[in-house]
Amino acid sequence: MTARDQGGVAPDRFLAATHEVFNQSTELADYNLYAADRALQEAVAREGAASAQAGLLEFGRRIGAAGYLELGRLANQYPPEFEPNDRFGHRTDLVRFHPAYHALMRTAICEGLHASPWTDPGPGAHVARAARYYLHAQIEAGHGCPITMTFAAVPSLRLQPELAAHWEPKITSRAYDPDNRPAHEKAGVTVGMAMTEKQGGSDVRANTTRAYPVAAPGPGQPYELVGHKFFVSAPMCDLFLVLAQAAGGLTCFLLPRWRPDGSKNPMQLQRLKRKMGNVSNASAETELRGALAWMVGEEGRGVRTIIEMVAMTRFDCMIGSSAGMRMATSQALHHCSQRSAFGRLLVDQPLMKNVLADLALESEAALALTMRIARALDDRAQEHEELLTRLCTGVGKYWICKRAPQHAVEAMECIGGSGVMEDSPMPRLFRESPVNAIWEGSGNVQCLDALRAIRKTPAVVQAYFDEVARARGGHAWLDRHVEQLKKELRASPDIEYRARDLVDRMATILQAALLAQHAPHWMADAFCRSRLDGLGHHQFGALPAGVEFDRIIERAMPRES
Numbered sequence: 001m002t003a004r005d006q007g008g009v010a011p012d013r014f015l016a017a018t019h020e021v022f023n024q025s026t027e028l029a030d031y032n033l034y035a036a037d038r039a040l041q042e043a044v045a046r047e048g049a050a051s052a053q054a055g056l057l058e059f060g061r062r063i064g065a066a067g068y069l070e071l072g073r074l075a076n077q078y079p080p081e082f083e084p085n086d087r088f089g090h091r092t093d094l095v096r097f098h099p100a101y102h103a104l105m106r107t108a109i110c111e112g113l114h115a116s117p118w119t120d121p122g123p124g125a126h127v128a129r130a131a132r133y134y135l136h137a138q139i140e141a142g143h144g145c146p147i148t149m150t151f152a153a154v155p156s157l158r159l160q161p162e163l164a165a166h167w168e169p170k171i172t173s174r175a176y177d178p179d180n181r182p183a184h185e186k187a188g189v190t191v192g193m194a195m196t197e198k199q200g201g202s203d204v205r206a207n208t209t210r211a212y213p214v215a216a217p218g219p220g221q222p223y224e225l226v227g228h229k230f231f232v233s234a235p236m237c238d239l240f241l242v243l244a245q246a247a248g249g250l251t252c253f254l255l256p257r258w259r260p261d262g263s264k265n266p267m268q269l270q271r272l273k274r275k276m277g278n279v280s281n282a283s284a285e286t287e288l289r290g291a292l293a294w295m296v297g298e299e300g301r302g303v304r305t306i307i308e309m310v311a312m313t314r315f316d317c318m319i320g321s322s323a324g325m326r327m328a329t330s331q332a333l334h335h336c337s338q339r340s341a342f343g344r345l346l347v348d349q350p351l352m353k354n355v356l357a358d359l360a361l362e363s364e365a366a367l368a369l370t371m372r373i374a375r376a377l378d379d380r381a382q383e384h385e386e387l388l389t390r391l392c393t394g395v396g397k398y399w400i401c402k403r404a405p406q407h408a409v410e411a412m413e414c415i416g417g418s419g420v421m422e423d424s425p426m427p428r429l430f431r432e433s434p435v436n437a438i439w440e441g442s443g444n445v446q447c448l449d450a451l452r453a454i455r456k457t458p459a460v461v462q463a464y465f466d467e468v469a470r471a472r473g474g475h476a477w478l479d480r481h482v483e484q485l486k487k488e489l490r491a492s493p494d495i496e497y498r499a500r501d502l503v504d505r506m507a508t509i510l511q512a513a514l515l516a517q518h519a520p521h522w523m524a525d526a527f528c529r530s531r532l533d534g535l536g537h538h539q540f541g542a543l544p545a546g547v548e549f550d551r552i553i554e555r556a557m558p559r560e561s
């Protein structure tokens with residue numbers, strides 16, 4: 001007799017099965033990200049891209065497959081690696097990425113996320129692209145960096161027409177070619193951006209990189225650049241827009257990774273940054289050792305030239321952070337609709353309903369603002385839309401990106417301890433969440449830019465108030481807060497101190513106005529009553545009594561209806 005038998009312990013077959021796994025949620029996979037997103041479908045139709053619906057439906061199904069979602073995880077689990085030289089000692093500046101990263105890049109480029117409004121402009125072009133980008137960014141955020149920069153470079157490059165004529169066909173091509181070889185051998189190229197130096201990122205006027213003309217100086221002419229850039233993301237891009245000091249001041253240049261003669265252009269990578277987020281994407285410190293580059297735009301007007309690119313990257317930050325919030329909301333809702341505690345599904349516990357509904361509100365408000373700006377980009381020929389773009393891209397970028405980290409933390413908490421574990425998607429969403437707020441103009445810089453736009457072009461304020469006036473009468477609190485904001489926006493000596501408060505309120509009032517016009521009345525009511533009081537929104541999950549929790553949750557649930 002064995003010791004176990006003597007002790008009356010259960011037979012081996014029972015001991016091997018020590019426990020049953022129950023009350024766990026499942027992987028959120030094999031679902032159609034577009035079909036399961038009612039707010040997105042409505043926004044696409046409302047903002048002028050109804051004709052894109054069928055394509056979005058097919059795209060949403062394709063990228064929601066379990067195997068595709070896995071690409072996002074793999075691209076971050078195996079970060080890029082830097083190889084300065086080949087094994088024979090030749091300088092290569094090669095960054096190797098996991099195949100999953102390349103697969104994501106290939107999809108993004110084949111789908112035109114880097115270019116479709118430039119190649120197929122027209123009604124709804126930016127809206128359709130924004131919707132597609134929003135879906136793809138939910139799978140993985142890091143690859144979005146080179147996709148955005150490639151997209152955003154085009155308006156700046158067009159300021160130098162002969163360079164644009166030469167490069168734009170390859171930039172907007174739907175061919176993804178990650179090989180480390182000269183651009184003239186490739187069917188498609190990607191574009192990065194190198195502005196930031198050690199001594200100054202926000203204040204690029206502090207740049208010390210110098211530009212020396214190779215022969216005649218001036219726009220479109222070749223120069224050699226000497227200096228250092230402290231952050232260059234996606235360093236395997238084929239081209240970079242770079243700021244450097246020419247004789248006439250800070251100027252924009254286009255720098256290829258390889259020279260036209262096929263030799264390596266000496267923009268040498270020194271090392272890759274060790275980042276807490278945006279891990280799948282490489283960001284490098286680089287030395288410019290006489291790197292060949294062509295002047296873009298007027299000499300001494302570098303900021304003016306590159307700001308065209310920066311404006312577009314700021315818009316994409318809105319899309320990216322809205323996408324992160326949507327995925328976090330979906331994960332939280334999916335989990336809580338399967339997990340029980342204290343005898344009820346979490347989604348049926350009153351306090352959890354409050355948290356989930358609040359997360360859903362924030363996510364839909366972010367989307368509504370993003371898609372409204374997408375339509376403004378489509379209709380820039382109209383003065384109102386142009387003015388709205390000028391002021392509200394920065395306002396929206398600041399606000400949505402600022403909301404993302406707290407949103408991510410709350411969504412993670414909905415999942416409990418397993419939400420903290422690296423095999424859950426939540427840590428990746430969380431680590432990604434602060435990044436958009438910091439690059440492309442950190443919070444304070446955005447708010448000061450908004451004040452500058454108001455000072456320089458007072459018509460932007462009128463456009464803003466005309467826009468929110470479209471919701472007049474939609475909610476009493478909203479009307480009251482609009483009047484209050486009008487008073488507070490008047491110039492005063494302390495306005496710079498108050499810039500964040502003002503921009504916070506401009507953003508939430510605009511979101512409230514959009515929801516009041518376009519969302520179900522109970523969404524708009526919950527948003528206004530939780531976000532517009534004197535002190536703004538504090539913690540998620542503190543929505544006031546009387547909110548239609550169940551309807552908000554049902555609307556946001558990631559399932560087809």
Ligand SMILES: Cc1cc2nc3c(=O)[nH]c(=O)nc-3n(C[C@H](O)[C@H](O)[C@H](O)COP(=O)(O)OP(=O)(O)OC[C@H]3O[C@@H](n4cnc5c(N)ncnc54)[C@H](O)[C@@H]3O)c2cc1C
Pocket residue numbers: 192193194195196198199200201202203231232233234275278283435438439440441442443444445448
């Ligand atoms: C992951 C990652 C990738 C990046 N990739 C690139 C890239 O590809 N190319 C590139 O050029 N750069 C890149 N950057 C750099 C990024 O754009 C800068 O970090 C950013 O612009 C801020 O500059 P800084 O780091 O020098 O901070 P600083 O400019 O020193 O700012 C520090 C803080 O001071 C605040 N501040 C600045 N001025 C004022 C003011 N007047 N009043 C009040 N507050 C102020 C800012 O808002 C910020 O909070 C990247 C950054 C990150 C994190």
